[in-house]
Amino acid sequence: MSVPSAFLLQASDIPTHWYNLNADMPEPMAPPLHPGTKQPVCLEDMLPIFPEVLVQQEMSQERWIEIPEPVRDIYAAWRPAPLYRAVRLEKALDTPAHIYYKYEGVSPAGSHKPNTAVAQAYYNKISGIKRLATETGAGQWGASLAMACQMFGLECTVYMVKVSFTQKPYRKSMMGAWGANVFASPSEHTAYGRKVLAESPDCPGSLGIAISEAIEDTVSTPGTKYSLGSVLNHVMLHQTVIGQEAIKQMEMAGEMPDVVIGCAGGGSNFAGISFPFVRKKLTEGMPVRIVAVEPSSCPSLTKGELRYDFGDTAGMTPLMMMYTLGHDFMPPSIHSGGLRYHGMAPMVSHLYKLGLIEAVSAPQTAIFEAAVTFARTEGIIPAPESSHAIRAAIDEALAAKAEGKQRNILFGLSGNGYLDLAAYDSYLAGTMQG
Numbered sequence: 001m002s003v004p005s006a007f008l009l010q011a012s013d014i015p016t017h018w019y020n021l022n023a024d025m026p027e028p029m030a031p032p033l034h035p036g037t038k039q040p041v042c043l044e045d046m047l048p049i050f051p052e053v054l055v056q057q058e059m060s061q062e063r064w065i066e067i068p069e070p071v072r073d074i075y076a077a078w079r080p081a082p083l084y085r086a087v088r089l090e091k092a093l094d095t096p097a098h099i100y101y102k103y104e105g106v107s108p109a110g111s112h113k114p115n116t117a118v119a120q121a122y123y124n125k126i127s128g129i130k131r132l133a134t135e136t137g138a139g140q141w142g143a144s145l146a147m148a149c150q151m152f153g154l155e156c157t158v159y160m161v162k163v164s165f166t167q168k169p170y171r172k173s174m175m176g177a178w179g180a181n182v183f184a185s186p187s188e189h190t191a192y193g194r195k196v197l198a199e200s201p202d203c204p205g206s207l208g209i210a211i212s213e214a215i216e217d218t219v220s221t222p223g224t225k226y227s228l229g230s231v232l233n234h235v236m237l238h239q240t241v242i243g244q245e246a247i248k249q250m251e252m253a254g255e256m257p258d259v260v261i262g263c264a265g266g267g268s269n270f271a272g273i274s275f276p277f278v279r280k281k282l283t284e285g286m287p288v289r290i291v292a293v294e295p296s297s298c299p300s301l302t303k304g305e306l307r308y309d310f311g312d313t314a315g316m317t318p319l320m321m322m323y324t325l326g327h328d329f330m331p332p333s334i335h336s337g338g339l340r341y342h343g344m345a346p347m348v349s350h351l352y353k354l355g356l357i358e359a360v361s362a363p364q365t366a367i368f369e370a371a372v373t374f375a376r377t378e379g380i381i382p383a384p385e386s387s388h389a390i391r392a393a394i395d396e397a398l399a400a401k402a403e404g405k406q407r408n409i410l411f412g413l414s415g416n417g418y419l420d421l422a423a424y425d426s427y428l429a430g431t432m433q434g
């Protein structure tokens, strides 16, 4: 008899609330500090850049926050996202482990990012905002926000890291198709961008610089707010629909994971799949291990320091207590553009500090080896970022085989790789570095 491999939910199973892990943290987090006064930031400090309702979510200790109906209606276009058992991958690895994955690549933008983009666009719209400014690295966030803004009739301006703007034109095309205005960052459009260009005209850009430009644009343009696709508490919150659905789907499968794995750049898809399981670990004593996977070239958790640092390069954001490589860290241009960020979400950093999660890193060629193995067994061509989670899941399955023990592995497949095919070409041609 064949093993069931797809666990699909109904529209009525879309979660009605987001889960706020801050309500269950065993120790409170260190507060963000104002960049000027170095005092804890208050709600008013954040109002120039975010609408009040999102600032309230950012600071909330409420356990469950209701998902507005218009947001759930849009979620229904691709949620509940499917969860699969990777039976052909298990066979290829000849492992006793059961490997499950939750697939977020079914969204229109191809990743988990619309889960928060839609929520953020909605709250800005009902707050009377006309336009959002943001930054994007490889383009997944810019594309997701462009789509969400279009759905709510907001204008959208995106500062896209220059190296990606020139090397990865197709996500820029998606942003254009969804009506956004895209600048290569550093740009001539902001004082900070002009300053960087004056000092180094060939600067390839970084996420930190692009964030500085988007914030400057926001505070100097009336009717505009800023939007961030990862790192912040309210972004982690919005992504928890992933893990809540996954718990229902694992119940359908009749097992619970012994280990939950997610790739981690700023930490949002990892938070999304894992926080509902962290809740079970904290409140029900579920014996689950939770593992974040990052690139060895941008290892904020595994090699960074836990301290207050800025979220951007220019030092305009609040100081956040997080694992960081330093806000002026220039990550090498790996293909997993979405994992090139100097810091890690304060909530994820806090869990790591408390020993509630583990972290590992892997180099790029090992990531693509896992990605190709996955594509050849499961069919889906995974995003390079997501392939970090696949690498760790395969390693867990091989460890189970070596020990001769069954174990249930769940990983988050945060997106598809259909706009990253040049990276696959490079791997297959044997020219990939690292």
Ligand SMILES: *Cc1c(COP(=O)(O)O)cnc(C)c1O
Residues within 6 Å of the ligand: 110, 111, 112, 113, 140, 141, 229, 230, 231, 263, 264, 265, 266, 267, 268, 269, 270, 338, 339, 383, 385, 386, 414, 415, 416
């Ligand atoms: C952006 C992105 C990531 C990394 O961001 P997180 O906030 O760490 O989730 C991972 N996977 C995909 C597919 C992405 O687009």
